[in-house]
Amino acid sequence: MADPVRIRGAGPSGLAAAITLARAGRAVVVYERRRDCGRRFGGDLQGIENWSDNVDVLDELASYGIARDFHAAPFTRGVQTNGSRADTLSFPRPAFYLVKRGTAPDTLDQSLKRQALAAGVTIHFDTPAPDDLPIAIDASGPLGRTPFAVDTGIVFETDAPDQAVALLHDAAGLRGYSYLLITEGYACCCSMAFDAFATIHRQHAEAVRRLITSQGITVRSPRRVGGLGHFVPVGQWMRGASRVVGEAAGLQDFLWGFGIRLAIRSGVLAARAVLEGRDYALDADQAFRAVGRTGLVNRMLWDLGRVGDYRGIMALLRVRGPYPVLRFLYRDSWVQRALYPLARRWSERRYPDVLNARP
Ligand SMILES: Cc1cc2nc3c(=O)[nH]c(=O)nc-3n(C[C@H](O)[C@H](O)[C@H](O)COP(=O)(O)OP(=O)(O)OC[C@H]3O[C@@H](n4cnc5c(N)ncnc54)[C@H](O)[C@@H]3O)c2cc1C
Structure with a gap:
């Protein structure tokens, strides 16, 4: 019998990879060091952002064959306040979908687990990934650094x-x-x-x-x-022979900490690389290189823009509209690319322990 595809970690990135592989007929074994999926979180509400791409994120999940079998509340309106002024912000489409994280049945984590098991994936809980077997996909989440x-x-x-x-x-x-x-x-x-x-x-x-x-x-x-x-700088897509996905690969928005969408997208990309014999490092670099750039640029802009009780940032969102501003911030534009060297230097001074960390 063919060796199964082994995955380290049953978070969103690892489970998205597992579902994709199993649906394509591959034997998949996922190792999860915790007792269940979602145990990293305790019932938190988190937002899957819906502004970094023209495609609605739920349509994107559907295109991966991931069903919306979890609580996902669309929000097209929100309030921003700095304590003295409050503005209602409206979006032309859901700005984000509110999901639950944890071990309750309606969480994203348990839904992905159900879908993986239904596809035939074997998940070994309470079991760190073995060191003596090849791990095709490393989806082990944060690296525990600063x-x-x-x-x-x-x-x-x-x-x-x-x-x-x-x-x-x-x-x-x-x-x-x-x-x-x-x-x-x-x-x-x-x-x-x-x-x-x-x-x-x-x-x-x-x-x-x-x-x-x-x-x-x-x-x-x-x-x-x-x-x-x-945070780890984006760019190390392979660790030995393992394809690194999700938060383990630094796919975490350095501005606000959003990472679920990138985790799932990278898990699917790695699974397709396995299935099609593609070079994951090349594919991931093309798909995600801009994430590292925009993250640093946006964090610098946010940090500098917070003077005066965030009044400038609030005015920008109010006057230009939140959706165009977010689309601009998360697009790999020439402005972002021009600001990147400055942002990189600024971030290295501002967050030296974080920016100089290597996985
Ligand atoms: C407080 C908080 C709030 C957040 N809010 C948002 C939000 O609103 N929106 C958003 O998009 N993102 C948010 N994020 C980020 C989001 O949670 C992550 O981007 C996402 O969970 C990453 O998925 P992942 O699969 O890469 O890693 P994880 O979800 O961390 O999954 C990794 C899994 O691997 C397991 N593992 C680790 N090492 C091993 C090993 N050696 N062997 C076996 N298993 C192992 C872990 O137990 C874990 O289950 C938030 C993060 C935090 C901390």
Whole structure:
């Protein structure tokens, strides 16, 4: 019998690869060191962004054969506030789909697990990938190096209506942002800081005061959630003979920490490379090289633009419209390419431990 294709890690990238391979008739074994899929997260609400590409992300998943068998709430409106001014932002199509992460049946993670098992994938839980067998795809997630961002918050039940609010306020998420997301009575309020990690709980208390308490939002059964954002420079697509995908390959937006879409896309790309005998490093470089560039440029622009309580950033989004601004920021344009050398130097000074880390 032919050797199975072995995958390290059963997160979104590894499972997307596994589903693609198994549907094409290959025997697939996934090793997952945790007890179940989704255990990295504790019920967090996360957004799958829908602005970096013209194709709607759910259509993209459908084109990979991934069914929408999970809670995915489209948001076409949101509020941005810096604490003194609030603007409602409208999008011509969903700006993002709110999904749940964790081990509940309606999470993205459990849905991908179900779809992988149904396709015939074998998943060994509680089992780190063996060192003595060839691993075709390394989907092992963050590398545990210096975090570039810390995210902390709570999930809770509430009577408040569905909403998405972004709070741009350094006291509540230094160089980052805080957010309140509510979908069908389930809510998440978190702070993501890119600095002063030691005071993250104080920053989050400020976010709770501004986003929940002062708005009279009911909170039932709160639970702590959160995690660390890691970054490695994009570009190392192979580790030995393993094709590296998702967060393990640095496919993590350095501006705001979005990574699910890139994780799934890269998992599928690696699976197709296996199936078609293609050079994954070449394909990935072509597909994702710009991600590393735009991430650094956008982080620099955000960091410089936060002066004056983010008023300039808010005005830009209000006047130009959020969708065109986001499309511009995430497009591999000549402006992005021209700014990249400057952004690279700026980031190396601003985030030396992160930028100089190699996997
Ligand atoms: C707090 C927080 C909030 C976020 N919010 C968003 C958001 O709103 N939108 C968004 O798009 N992205 C968000 N992200 C990023 C997103 O979660 C990641 O980009 C995505 O999960 C990456 O998927 P992955 O499959 O590459 O890695 P992971 O999801 O980390 O999966 C890797 C898996 O590999 C397993 N593993 C690791 N080592 C081994 C080993 N040696 N053997 C076997 N198994 C192993 C791990 O246990 C894990 O299950 C957030 C991240 C954090 C931390």
